[in-house]
Amino acid sequence: MMKKYIYLGLLSGALSCSISSCDVDLLDIPQQGVTSEETFYKTDEDCEEAMAAVYSSWRKAYSGGFRGAAQYANGFFIKNLMADDFNTGGTRSDQTYAQEIYESAITATNGWIEAYYKQLYSTIYLCNLILEKFNPEDSPIKARNVAEAKFYRALCHFELTTLWGTPPKVDKVLKSTEEYKVSNSAQEDLWTFIETDLKEAIASGSLTSKVNMDDKDGSTRATLEAAEAMLGKVYLYLGKYNEAKSMFEKVISSKKYGLESDISILYHTAGNGSKEYVLQCVRHYDQSNMYSQGGWFGILANWAFGYGFIAGPDATKHFNFNSTSGYSYFNPSKSLYDAYVAEEGENGYRLNSWIKTWKQVVAMNIALNSATSRYGNEGYFRLKWLASRDDENVAYWCGNQSCTPVMRYADVLLMMAEACVQTGDQAKADECVKIVRDRARLPKKSGVTLDDVKLERRLELSMEGVRFQDLKRWGDASTVLANKGKKLPTFYITPDGNNDISTAEGIYNAKYTTKLSYIDNEKAAAGWTPNCDEYLPFPENELEVNPNIKQNPGYGGN
Incomplete structure (x- = not known):
């Protein structure tokens, strides 16, 4: 079994370099002690292992895994930096790929962007292997895995389409150098393909559901409700609001999902398998197998x-x-903090659970032993998805072991509210927003508008990688992100010379002087650039080996 799994990993890794640059002849070299592709794809056990490789590849793409110089690259980090919820942090000369994304000055050689692009296609390759090698009519196990493969192929193409615009559609295993040279696909064709894959996965009757709201094991794989929620999301992006409502209602009426009363468990091991996670990247805290599970590096x-x-x-x-x-990367922006204060006040439940001012940091018994300047910081510190000792093996920083939600039930409720606003179903829109606001300890809003839904999505789903795609589909990105990256902040903190930080009491009573300053970004590309920033660049080395891909506007290339 282990040999088969390793073989899959090697094959996936070989193809992850790109969808076009690998020489398939190299894969024909016999490997001693390794099960061949010809003999592997036969049994139910083989099918389960092949699907496990898909889950591992998607997890690495979306929420991280070691990848050399681009070790911190993952879709979750990238999409967060593309929006207006964060400043980067660290130092400007460090993690230059991250700084480029944050400053809206992305180039076609950005290693983080390249890593996410290639890992999405690696996942699609593994999905296509399952779809071509296994007959769903052979057994219920094969039928389930074929349906799950269609789900993840659709999910990867969704990410590619919404972020790159016209990526190549890959609907089969590419078996030759020439086949790898797939050209751009039209957006209409891509959306039809995504919709079809999800419809077929749902119609197969092979996707399972959780037993009940508290079923943690049932949420470890893509469920029927996850596919319905994803299809609803696709319909929302396409402006098919009645169809979106129908899909979201199926998820809601299933009563298999709900909101956690304690939002502090989200993104931590205490929240693994949460009733709120409609779709998640699954990990288990296991100190003997930490590296194998990937995960962003909390350091x-x-x-x-x-x-x-x-x-x-x-x-x-x-x-x-x-x-x-x-x-100290991923520091909340002042605009996000101000949005919280305007809606729920300085003592808001979500605000105080997820973001801290420096004064509040000190109140958590945190001290500073010398003057410091925190680049990419406006005086706010993120507590949301901050890795704790419960999440990560601190001995060697191998990666956060908490499950990463890809879609929360709160997201489904707010997408349902949006679809209802667009179709004139005011009562249902108000009801869905009320559920989210009740948990946030906020009063009910009546006559909910699209602007209300937009605000609620920003506050409830802040720092979760959904903001940029929301802004784009609403047509708001060019306005909201107009000045993103043009002014670069630094937050200065100077401790009082009389501070005594040797005791808990002394730390609580310590005094500090703070100052916030900005410098102008010298990069001409900083800020929103029309006809460029709508989509990410196709990786430069992808264009070099595949002349059939046309580069997105604003990035040069063919």
């Missing part, structure tokens, strides 16, 4: 422990901080 996104920040004796009373080290 990048952790607070600046080891770089001036010190966790006091009482810090764990507030949060189980991983105080080993941290590079």
